[in-house]
Amino acid sequence: MARVLIVGAGLTGSLCAALLKKETARPLHLVVWDKAGDSGGRMTTANSPHNPQSTVDLGAQYITRTPHYAKKHQSFYDELLVHGILKPLTSPIEGMVMKEGDCNFVAPQGISSIIKHYLKESGADIYFRQCVTQINLRNGKWEVFKETASPEQFDIVVLTMPIPQILHLQGDITNRSSTGPMSSSEASLTAPFFRESTSETFIALGFYNTY
């Protein structure tokens, strides 16, 4: 069974894991590593140490469905609405400029509940406090190094952290001349890299939101 590592347990990593589980015909062993102590990334929900019922969303606060997204991704919104993870935002927000046809949603259980939902659906093995530092190609497999513990080998690696953080990684993946030079301003672009010379795949994904 192919071993797939997804680096990053934010929205991109969690949704990628769920889609790989749902859409691929062959069974995959999915593993997610994140350097943080919990899932969410820039969609993290923090609990008060004094009252666990009291939460605050750090980063994203609401999700905007534009008419374009509604056309392309309605099934994603429907799934999250059916599970009660998203609810339409009905309260007015002072200063918010709404475009015609836009609809905003909030996550009553905290914005990170979206990520937790996708991670659960994926069935992936999830490990926190795993900071990836270096990726090398060794005998046809990707050898992934982390700050702590020994490196591990995978058939496919998907990087979902922001591109500036990808650029800090060491190892063979720094040889990505086929994609051309990148600047940190491309951090919010989806950027796929494929190593065509091998059967192994290294992909970098980014999630872009309009909000």
Ligand SMILES: Cc1cc2nc3c(=O)[nH]c(=O)nc-3n(C[C@H](O)[C@H](O)[C@H](O)COP(=O)(O)OP(=O)(O)OC[C@H]3O[C@@H](n4cnc5c(N)ncnc54)[C@H](O)[C@@H]3O)c2cc1C
């Ligand atoms: C202040 C703020 C407000 C925002 N408000 C909104 C909003 O209202 N609505 C909206 O739709 N969007 C909003 N966004 C944007 C939204 O949060 C992001 O588009 C989305 O969360 C990005 O998800 P991601 O998974 O692509 O990246 P991230 O959430 O950044 O996930 C990347 C993950 O990779 C991990 N990682 C990084 N480097 C390594 C490494 N070397 N090894 C292992 N793991 C690593 C990180 O810990 C992180 O968990 C906001 C963002 C910010 C910062």
